[in-house]
Amino acid sequence: MASFTLNINGKKQQVEVDPTTPILWVLRDHLDLVGTKYGCGIAQCGACTIHLGDTAMRSCVLPVSQVGEQPITTIEGLSENGDHPVQKAWLEHDVAQCGYCQAGQIMNASALLKSTPRPSDAAIEGAMNGNICRCATYVWIKAAIKTAAG
Amino acid sequence: MTAINNTSRRSFLRNSILASGGLVIGVNWLTGCKNASSEAALALPKEWFNFNAYLKIGENGVVTIFTPNPEFGQNVMTSMPIIVAEELDVDWKNVLVEMAAHDPAKYPDAMFGQFTGGSWGIRTKWEPLRNAGAAARHMLKEAAAQAWQVPAEEITTSEGILKHEKSGKSADYGEMASAAAKIPMPEKPTLKEIKDFKIISQSKKNVRGKEIVTGKPMFGLDYKVEGMLIAMIEHPPAFGLKLKSVDDSAARAMPGIKDVFTIKTYNDGFEKAMFDTNAFPELVAIVGNSTWEVMQAKKALKVEWEPAPTSSNTVTFMGNKRTFNYPAGLESSTDHQAMMEVLAAKPGKVVRRNGDPEAAFKKAAKIIERSYSAPHLAHNCMEPMNFFADVKGDKVKVAGPLQAPGFIEPTLAARMGIPVENIEIEMTRMGGGFGRRAYSHYMVEAALISQKVNAPVKLMYSREDDMTNGIYRPAYQATYRAALDENDNLIAFHVKAGGIPESPLHADRFPAGAIDNYLAEDWKIDSNITIGTFRAPRSNFIGGAEQSFLDELAEAMGKDPIEFRLELLKRAKENPVGEKNDYDAARYAGVLELVQEKSGWGKTAPAVGTSRGVAAYFCHNTYAAHVLDLTMENGKPVVQKVTSAIDCGIVVNPDAATNMTEGAVTDGIGNALYGEMTFKDGAAEKTNFDKYRMIRMIEAPKAIEVHFVKNEIAPTGMGEPPFPPIFGALANALYKATGKRVYRQPFLGEQAVMG
Secondary structure (H helix, E strand, O other): OEEEEEEEOOEEEEEEEOOOOEHHHHHHHHOOOOOOOOOOOOOOOOOOEEEEOOEEEEHHHOEHHHOOOOOEEOHHHOOOOOOOHHHHHHHHHOOOOOOOOHHHHHHHHHHHHHHOOOOOHHHHHHHHOOOOOOOOOHHHHHHHHHHHHO | OOOOOOOOHHHHHHHHHHHOOOOOOOOOOOOOEOOOOOOOOOOOOOOEEEEEOOEEEEOOOOEEEEEOOOOOOOOHHHHHHHHHHHHHOOOHHHEEEEEOOOOOOOOOOOOOOOOOOOOOHHHHHHHHHHHHHHHHHHHHHHHHHHHHOOOHHHEEEEOOEEEEOOOOEEEEHHHHHHHHOOOOOOOOOOOOOHHHOOOOOOOOOOOOHHHHHHOOOOEHHHOOOOOOEEEEEEOOOOOOEEEEEEEOHHHHOOOOEEEEEEEEOOOOOOOOOOOOOOOOOEEEEEEEOOHHHHHHHHHOOEEEEEEOOOEEEEEEEOOEEEEEEEOOOOOOHHHHHHHHHHHHHOOOEEEEEEOOHHHHHHOOOEEEEEEEEEOEEOOOOOOOOEEEEEEEOOEEEEEEOOOOHHHHHHHHHHHHOOOHHHEEEEEOEOOOOOOHHHOOHHHHHHHHHHHHHOOOEEEEOOHHHHHHOOOEEOEEEEEEEEEEOOOOOEEEEEEEEEEEOOOOOOOOOOOOOOOOEEEEEEEEOOOOOOEOOOOOOOHHHHHHHHHHHHHHHHHHOOOOHHHHHHHHHHHHHHOOOOOOOOOOHHHHHHHHHHHHHHHOOOOOOOOOOOEEEEEEEEEOOEEEEEEEEEEEEOOEEEEEEEEEEEEOOOOOOHHHHHHHHHHHHHHHHHHHHOOOEOEEOOEEOOOOOOOOOOOOHHHOOOOEEEEEOOOOOOOOOOOOOOOHHHHHHHHHHHHHHHOOOOOEOOOOOOOOOOO
């Protein structure tokens, strides 16, 4: 066990956990931020995507000890009122079916648009290819990203 | 299947009366949410008045509608309330939606109760939901009539407002709710004319949309209560093995670990039901404070396994007895394939015969014979199996993702030795289901673990546990033969299909009924690898195989594939062969004609380098047809466009039905090209998404266009029917692109290139 002070969604949060604990489980088990989902545990599905700084990261393989003071943003902190352009576009297109993977999709898409505000189809496909949607809402996800890009 | 009736009016009314009257307070944190389609939060009323099991109305006119069936992405939480709201005649903006609790007395059903699966939800609840809304509207009108001293027939309703034209009186539903809730239920509430629908068939946004995009807790895995422990299980590493002994000393010593023990999911001699399929009824349970600690301790377990003996199990399902045999031994997929080929070459069990197929084949000028096969598939729901349980004495509270609370409740009751009344099941939103969560052994496991540690527990399967635990789509094989005369007329048709451990045959489906001489046979091979329902069970293989064969047959006969099917359907409609034909030939032809028109089939030449395939299928009471256009790039198919035509009767929520179709199309393309679970010495060889190939965005169709047949037929389901035919449309387009027919799934698999 060790003590870590994390910067999550703009707030300092202190946790006592094993240093190998992935951020995913720190968020879910210790901080009750359950919007970030467990899907595979090996960075193959993208359900656990968060932002570390401005970069999309798979939180299931990111040990708490490697984060330091870098700011973490989760789906709960992406916007104050759920009105980030990507979230709004997701609602406009009514993308979700089961919805389980969508937080990860949204976090990945919002990081993409931050670095590439007007992505081409190929850029969207490339950036989003690590995120599995078992309901296969991909066509709608892509349309929503284009709407969010404006 | 047509014998399955909706809730009888009498039982609906009885249960509604039981539920009406009292005041209901309190909203569960997981399920109580505002309707996300309205931007501003609705003001909650001070008082709720219960009208029946499906709705309550507040004094401020806000309505809560309960969705009886669990949600796994098919959007029943929106579409079911739409139906109630329509008949209630309320403004959709004033509707809140809640997931109902599991309560068979309140939500009776002729067959499966609050069941999500089989594309049955909307179909079986259409009538009860309409009745619920109409009954409440009637009660509100009666209350207004009494208050205003005017005849009830003169009162009209619209968007939650009662009006009496002559006297100029009006009131909103909230004002009359208290008095209306005391009015006796009408014997036969008058339903709206379909032409007067204002909410049904107008697309409404997913009522949970906002919670989904903001990451609110709503799934079983998000469930948490004070003092809750985390549990995981260790199951045998291969089918055909069982637990021998456990050395838990290292695991127990690890930080945060509370207990390690074994559990038995069933009592000795327990008579399993249809959905109690479970390869591993004896497990090691590890319980601790946090998920990561339990995951680490799980790795430190030292478990010995031993061969499991042969076993069998007879269940009664829908009036039929079925026996499942589980032979001892460690099975491999390569052996499965070889065994299927042996059985396919032998005579099967005749399931249907029309005319004299043997004689017709004997005199045929040409016989075309083709065989198709497909491997086991894993469901791979994004949310792994999990359940919350809190066992206190003889009372059990469980919460989590499941498709069929009515199937598992008796099993849990028997295991715990308590009456079902002592069990409370809360149904959380499911992170996918696809048939997997109809088998909820994990709920019983969670309860046993909670009982043992005397604390609330959330059991979670790791992805690896989830993928290797069983309940797969079976492996299948089908051989088709067609006899043509010297003029290339189709004179006989023969299908022989089987699988491990069940046959995918639907003997009475098209083209049965359209061909004079017809023979259908099946066979099966026992296996200890457990299987279960998977999106459009059996149809998900046989649909694609049949539609590939019909394409090849049309080509051999020199006919356009759509025209060929339409000719057969014309025959089936005008002069059907046999009596038990399980499809409506006119509606089947309808989707083919619609997809023909909308895709410009035969009229508009596809772009240079684009290849097209078509397929149609009928299953789960809905008709679906697809035209798929693809190009080949670096030896791999790129699906440029899919045009779909669907006949599911009245389309309750068109945007959602379109989304379901597009998802099924994309899911089908993924499973056809890549889907495969293989076994070696009993062990599932693919254990996570690094090895199990799922379709990803880059492989999804570039565009999908969905069209619905417009009619006034009572609605049928959308979860499954668009799935099977896409396998055929893809196979037929691949042939056009590469000149080679594909017979074995996955079509692409590990291959670098095709063609």
